Amino acid sequence: MSSDTIGPLISPAALRGSIRSGEYSGLSGGLARGFVQCNVVILPERYAAEFLAFCQLNPKPCPLLAMGTPGDPTLPTLGDDIDIRSDVSAYRVFENGVPTEEVADIAHLWRSDFVTFALGCSFSFEEALEDAGLDVRHNSLGLTNPMFTTNIETVAAGPFRGEMVVTMRPFTPAGAIRAIQITSRYPGVHGAPVHFGDPAAIGITDLTEVEFGGDAVPIHDGEVPVFWACGVTPQVALANANLPICITHKPAHMLVTDKRNAELAIL
Amino acid sequence: MSSDTIGPLISPAALRGSIRSGEYSGLSGGLARGFVQCNVVILPERYAAEFLAFCQLNPKPCPLLAMGTPGDPTLPTLGDDIDIRSDVSAYRVFENGVPTEEVADIAHLWRSDFVTFALGCSFSFEEALEDAGLDVRHNSLGLTNPMFTTNIETVAAGPFRGEMVVTMRPFTPAGAIRAIQITSRYPGVHGAPVHFGDPAAIGITDLTEVEFGGDAVPIHDGEVPVFWACGVTPQVALANANLPICITHKPAHMLVTDKRNAELAIL
Numbered sequence: 001m002s003s004d005t006i007g008p009l010i011s012p013a014a015l016r017g018s019i020r021s022g023e024y025s026g027l028s029g030g031l032a033r034g035f036v037q038c039n040v041v042i043l044p045e046r047y048a049a050e051f052l053a054f055c056q057l058n059p060k061p062c063p064l065l066a067m068g069t070p071g072d073p074t075l076p077t078l079g080d081d082i083d084i085r086s087d088v089s090a091y092r093v094f095e096n097g098v099p100t101e102e103v104a105d106i107a108h109l110w111r112s113d114f115v116t117f118a119l120g121c122s123f124s125f126e127e128a129l130e131d132a133g134l135d136v137r138h139n140s141l142g143l144t145n146p147m148f149t150t151n152i153e154t155v156a157a158g159p160f161r162g163e164m165v166v167t168m169r170p171f172t173p174a175g176a177i178r179a180i181q182i183t184s185r186y187p188g189v190h191g192a193p194v195h196f197g198d199p200a201a202i203g204i205t206d207l208t209e210v211e212f213g214g215d216a217v218p219i220h221d222g223e224v225p226v227f228w229a230c231g232v233t234p235q236v237a238l239a240n241a242n243l244p245i246c247i248t249h250k251p252a253h254m255l256v257t258d259k260r261n262a263e264l265a266i267l
Numbered sequence: 268m269s270s271d272t273i274g275p276l277i278s279p280a281a282l283r284g285s286i287r288s289g290e291y292s293g294l295s296g297g298l299a300r301g302f303v304q305c306n307v308v309i310l311p312e313r314y315a316a317e318f319l320a321f322c323q324l325n326p327k328p329c330p331l332l333a334m335g336t337p338g339d340p341t342l343p344t345l346g347d348d349i350d351i352r353s354d355v356s357a358y359r360v361f362e363n364g365v366p367t368e369e370v371a372d373i374a375h376l377w378r379s380d381f382v383t384f385a386l387g388c389s390f391s392f393e394e395a396l397e398d399a400g401l402d403v404r405h406n407s408l409g410l411t412n413p414m415f416t417t418n419i420e421t422v423a424a425g426p427f428r429g430e431m432v433v434t435m436r437p438f439t440p441a442g443a444i445r446a447i448q449i450t451s452r453y454p455g456v457h458g459a460p461v462h463f464g465d466p467a468a469i470g471i472t473d474l475t476e477v478e479f480g481g482d483a484v485p486i487h488d489g490e491v492p493v494f495w496a497c498g499v500t501p502q503v504a505l506a507n508a509n510l511p512i513c514i515t516h517k518p519a520h521m522l523v524t525d526k527r528n529a530e531l532a533i534l
Binding site: 173174176177180181184192193194195196197198201222224267 | 440441443444447448451459460461462463464465468489491534
């Protein structure tokens with residue numbers, strides 16, 4: 001497979017090129033393996049300081065990896081040629097807190113006061129888990145990771161507030177202990193889990209009732225569900241904030257950057 | 268409290284002096300806070316190489332911190348003045364695999380071919396857990412930690428074999444995640460847990476049926492039992508090995524050293 005073929009070994013720049021040209025509009029998981037993928041939030045400058053505070057107060061669901069300047073669609077610390085108006089394979093537009101459309105490009109919506117936030121994503125630590133020989137169930141089954149709204153309240157900042165969204169991965173207890181060790185090395189992409197075991201303890205009543213376009217995954221005998229904070233949490237906070245307009249990636253359609261996952265390991 | 272009073276702030280050397288003189292013969296937990304306490308195994312030289320191999324093959328239950336030379340009762344890397352014949356507050360003597368007596372001093376039993384092994388103990392990481400604000404239940408209740416034989420087989424070496432012994436501490440899932448992070452820093456004192464949750468999965472049928480002189484501790488609603496490998500495991504292996512003679516500390520009566528717990532943190 002060459003670095004231009006859509007697949008695990010495509011380079012981030014080639015993948016962004018395919019997305020920018022409209023050739024590729026699918027899921028980003030499993031592509032450009034080894035490189036950081038990001039959750040994206042774009043909103044007017046007047047809300048940027050409060051959203052930045054929201055990220056600072058909630059580092060597990062909202063680990064901020066990069067922030068743009070008003071009107072500037074580039075994110076030079078994440079990739080030389082990134083144009084956030086075209087380089088995500090699917091966007092979700094919110095108006096007055098309600099998702100109104102999904103689009104493949106936002107050049108026609110771009111404004112001189114738009115500020116971009118790029119937040120870490122669990123795809124980075126999933127690669128580390130798999131490299132350690134652990135089975136990340138939704139990946140081995142070719143599914144999207146299961147996401148759930150919890151009863152864990154985020155810390156509010158300005159209009160941004162709401163419950164934390166989590167992802168779930170099942171492991172044996174020994175596997176979960178190893179997964180906790182590994183993901184603790186990656187605080188920039190959600191870090192250690194926030195919970196394991198009884199889903200009801202964090203307000204999840206049914207693990208088959210997945211949200212945000214995720215898939216339910218089977219939990220085998222002897223396994224426990226392990227829950228990590230999820231970068232979809234800001235989408236809940238954005239809906240609650242009722243901003244006149246804001247734009248995010250469509251869940252599971254992330255911004256693929258030139259930063260390596262291994263660069264994010266704190267030790 | 269002065270450094271000569273038996274209590275949390277006594278110096279290791281003063282505590283060993285009190286034990287050596289016969290003044291103190293009690294539990295070592297909670298004394299000389301900040302300093303490493305060790306499990307002790309003393310056996311004839313002809314079995315030393317195989318026991319060393321057993322430790323190497325089973326580093327979680329048998330983390331070797333120091334080893335003496337034949338006939339030498341000192342352990343200079345653990346303390347200038349340590350005399351292993353007198354500096355443990357209670358010893359257990361095994362003959363042909365059976366515990367035959369508990370004594371306060373082994374000078375009369377010492378032989379020119381005896382080799383001493385000092386293994387790490389969970390007291391070191393318990394201090395780190397408490398310093399992080401976690402409740403180590405048996406300590407806060409003034410009890411000895413609960414110990415259980417599991418169905419986890421150690422890796423055999425020569426005559427040394429048997430099931431792993433574990434200690435149990437209850438935590439909320441969030442507390443358990445933090446405890447896994449903290450104890451992972453201390454591989455020299457058992458490191459991360461080996462299991463959490465269902466006791467039956469590791470062959471424990473009843474958490475109130477404690478062994479080795481430990482106490483049962485209550486598990487509160489919303490907590491899960493978390494299990495760490497225990498330095499009493501060698502005592503099971505020694506019983507299985509049927510050595511003509513060997514000597515250990517009495518459980519919970521550890522060798523108190525001059526090494527600081529914080530020195531053992533690998534990061």
